[in-house]
Amino acid sequence: MSSYKNKNRKIALISFLIGFCLTLLPLTESLNAIRPSWIAMLIIFWAMHKPQVWSVGSAWMIGILLDVSQGTFLGQHALALCCITFIIIRFHLIIRVFPLLQMTATIFPILAIYQFLLFWINGVGGVETSLINYWGPIISSTALWPLIIIFLGNTRFQR
Secondary structure: OHHHHHHHHHHHHHHHHHHHHHHHOOOOHHHHOOOOOHHHHHHHHHHHHOOOOOOHHHHHHHHHHHHHHHOOOOOHHHHHHHHHHHHHHHHHHHHOOOOHHHHHHHHHHHHHHHHHHHHHHHHHOOOOOOHHHHHHHHHHHHHHHHHHHHHHHHHHHOO
16 A cells, blocks of 8 residues: 555656646747646646645645746745645545536636736736736646546556
């Protein structure tokens, strides 16, 4: 059983490493506007399936790493990730049993809350952001959510 837990932890850490690489991957300006929120999707997935391991504290640490790596306001992503992690942990037993389409429809407003918090903090900080930079990541992340569930869901249950 211990090796199974270690395997799950390794899968989670590898998924976050891949998520950071995809987040930091340089894209053209037009593609950057619709870049999915990889880290937010991974936080949602792991907080939903392993809430005893991936909590608000781990979301805070990953958010600080994301802030430092992207050069945004320190604590911006950390706060937004903590808020959505709290929501997911609060309702994880309900959301986890939804069919894939209903789960995807539920993830959309959670990702919208995440992007709204980033948008709001940027606005308070005087950073202007276009509307496509707000809606693009929400739509692309929601479109990719079923793939995240299918891929990570299959690797999570393999022994």
